[in-house]
Amino acid sequence: MRNRSWAIAMTVAIVITVGGLVILETARERIAAEYESALEARDVTVQLSTLESQLERLSAYQANFLLTKQVARAQAYCTNATRLRQTIQQLNTTYYRREADSAEQASFSQIAALIEARIGAGVTAMQQATPQPLALAACGTASGAQTVDGALIDSTLSLLRDNETRRAQQALDASRADQRVSTLCAAALSALNIVLFILLFRNLGIQIDRQARVQRQLITQQEELDQLVTERTRQLEALGWHLQAVAENEKTQLARELHDELGAILTASKMDVAWANRKLKDSEPAVAEKLARALANLDQGIALKRRIIEDMRPTVLANFGLVTALRTLADEAAQRNNWMLELRLPADDIQLDEQTEIALFRVAQESLTNAAKYARASRVSIGLQIDEAQVALSISDNGVGITPADLKRTHTHGLLGMRQRVAAHGGQFDIHRGVPSGTDIHVVMPCARRAMPLDDIAPAAPSERSL
Structure with missing residues (x-):
């Protein structure tokens, strides 16, 4: 009799467990589907908000261009228009993938058409605002100068956002209801298997304690390794300097x-x-x-x-200062390489501390050497700006441009040398690919500026000029 009762209890327990697992799995699938629906609705809401902010930036770029007539603002307008179209394409894909109702599809199609007309109207306005033609091919074909109802776009976007918020809330409410059902089933299963859970928790506690000890050991070892790496890095930097x-x-x-x-x-x-x-x-x-x-x-x-x-220790740098040395270096490099040279240097020569002048001159020298070897450039620009706190050197060319792979290579000793030389004096060194091509180098270093008029600069020694 006892064996029969035990068998019945086990059978009932198995049936309840299996039934509970089936209910839990069904609820899990429903919760997952409803949660995905809520996430998708939230994503669509975010994309709609992004679309609205992009429209505002589009208007800002257009207004800025009409005020300043800067070509860069027109290019920014086209870039933002491209992003607008990408956002619209993503939203269009989302609406058709989830088979939205025809009203939402029609509303979104209307918004897409209005936005495209808005972009075209902006292109036309900018083209008419300047006598010279603008290179705005990235904006697409300009439409006629037609009035676009911005209020209609905003109201339709707000309506779509409200629909997506409502859809997300409904999915979350359904998910919570399914979670309550699954919680009840889980509680029943927990009550049925309480003894097994106690044993499992006991074993699990032992394993957690063991893993915690191992984790603490790993953290300690990791901290020691980090300190060692930091110390070695500091030593290597000091050695390089x-x-x-x-x-x-x-x-x-x-x-x-x-x-x-x-x-x-x-x-x-x-x-x-x-x-x-x-x-x-x-x-x-x-x-x-x-x-x-x-x-x-x-x-x-x-x-x-x-x-x-001159290569080892430029006399023009020692005798006349950084500005004259940079101008001489750039002129000689431009003559050797047949470059078109653009100089943005101070009119009056100035005197910095010796180490700062040497570091900036070496950076310019290495940059021009790299441009001559690898860039295949036809135009080089050098600028120098100085105030009471810092000096900034910028060098750019219109060559093939540096690639991210070039920046990551460890055997590019020229770049590493420039970085270390600038960092040794507390400066910042930045190199990146220019737009649309070429290489831009920007160096900022602290300095103590002392004015030195050109009339007070000592001429070169007679023996040096004679040689």
Whole structure:
């Protein structure tokens, strides 16, 4: 009898459990479907709000262009128009995918047509506002100058948003009702299997304690590794800054030695050879010809020495300041590469601290070298802005442009060197692809500006000019 009662109890328990699981699964599927419907309605509401904000930005760009006549505002208008069409396409796909009623489809089709007319009217207005034709192909074909009822668009959007909010609320209410049913079934199953749950919770508690101990150990190890990585990174950055400083000092020392020692030797040799050439020009023509060739070789050696010194430690930077050095560097690079040059430099030369001038000059030098090697540019622009707190250097070209892959490569020592050089002095270095092409480099560094009129700039040393 006891076995029979046990078998009946087990059978009833199994039937109840299976039935409860079936009810729970059915309720789960309904809840999931209703929740997805609510999420979709909320997404549509957000997209409609986005559409409305994009319409407002479209009007703002048009008004700004009509006031300022800036081509960039017209381009921004076209970009925003493209985003508008993308949002409309997404909404159109959503409405047809869920088989919305014909009234909503008709309302949305009406909005889409009105917005397209609004975009075209804006293009026409901007084209008529300027005597020069604008490149607004991205906006699409301009329609006739027709009046678009903005209030109708706003009211229809508000109506669609209200419908989506109502649909989301209904789905959430149905989901809550199904959740209550599933909660009751879960409570019944919990009461039926309370003993098993106690045992499971006991085992689960043991496992959770074990996992918590392991997790704490992992967190401790991770913190130690993070500290180690941070320390190593700081050491590497300090080493990089030190190496750059050592390299600059060595360049300065070597340039000074080349100028003082080698320059004096070459100059003295040139004077002696020139004297001998004048003495033997008439009596020994063959020897005079050799001496003339020696003079030419000495001139080449002096020119080579000057180029080496200028590369290691530009004398124009030391003698005339950053503005003149940048202008000279840009002019020479433009002549070598046949560039169209645009300079936005201060009219008066200024004097910064030595390390800041060197860092900015090296960044400009490396940037122009990269532009000559890789950019295939025809136009280069250099700008320098200085105030009491900081100095900003900008360099841009219209070449092929740098790619994200180039920025991530670890063997691009030129970029890394520029970043470290700027960071070593507390500055910010930014490089990105230009629009629509080319490369833009922007450097901002703190500085202590000291005005130095051009009349007070000391001229180059006579020995340097003679070499």
